[in-house]
Amino acid sequence: MGGIGKTTLASFVFNRVCHEFEGLCFLDNVREKVQKYGINHLKKELVSKLLDIKDVEKDVVSFIMPIGITDFAKRRLRRRKVLLVLDDVSDSKQLEDLCGGHDWFGLTSRIMVTTRDKHVLNRADHIHEVKALNQDESLELFKLNAMKQNYMDTEQVEQSMRVLNYAKGIPLALKVMGSFLCGKSKQEWKSQLLKLEKMPHVEIQNILRLSYYELDRHDRNIFLYLACFFKTVSEEQQ
Secondary structure (H helix, E strand, C coil): CCCCCHHHHHHHHHHHHHHHCCEEEEECCHHHHHHHHCHHHHHHHHHHHHCCCCCHHHHHHHHEECCEECHHHHHHHHCCCEEEEECCCCCHHHHHHHHCCHHHCCCCCEEEECCCCHHHHCCCCCCCCCCCCCHHHHHHHHHHHHCCCCCCCHHHHHHHHHHHHHHCCCHHHHHHHHHHHCCCCHHHHHHHHHHHHHCCCHHHHHHHHHHHHCCCHHHHHHHHHHHHHHHHHHHHHC
8 A cells, every 4th residue: 555654664674774785776666767767767777876887878888778787787786785675666577677587686685675566576585564553653653743742632632533543554644644733723633634534635645546546447446336335335324
């Protein structure tokens, strides 16, 4: 799911262990950049960072060809212990184009991939599924962004529970809502939370909508059918 914390977790691990590697590259928003710039643009960025090439365009013929990364570049990469993060990969072809086989890089290199589609990771050695936050974790994250402190009075805690119910443990939703409500009065909190029950926050919806767009037509129809079904049941119960 979008906003669940995949990129945040990958960034934390990258910064924690990067000093152990000779070549470093964190390619963020792979799906979006491939659509916008093309796969060759990302290959140039990847090779230039891992091999510390300052003038990418000058050396591009030596390292990147239309068919992919050159053998010359691969030989240099195999001699380096690298840490590579590919963030938000949407299909296995992107993964193949950007890092090929495990023999592209030196021994003890590490490749981390974040994706919304587990099928992309069919060749991964290990898969970690990022879970939603529990209630205590959600409250802590929300307070950090909404109050800039740990203290909340009873009324604020009650209002916060409505936010937690809305966010469903998604860190992005908690951060956005916390920042949105920060500095507002208790009355404004009540007003905004009532509004959210009828009209979801735009920034949160835009992130979650990407997960829907990644579905094929069949799965989209199933999703819409179930959404309409539960909406009808809810309205009948009211």
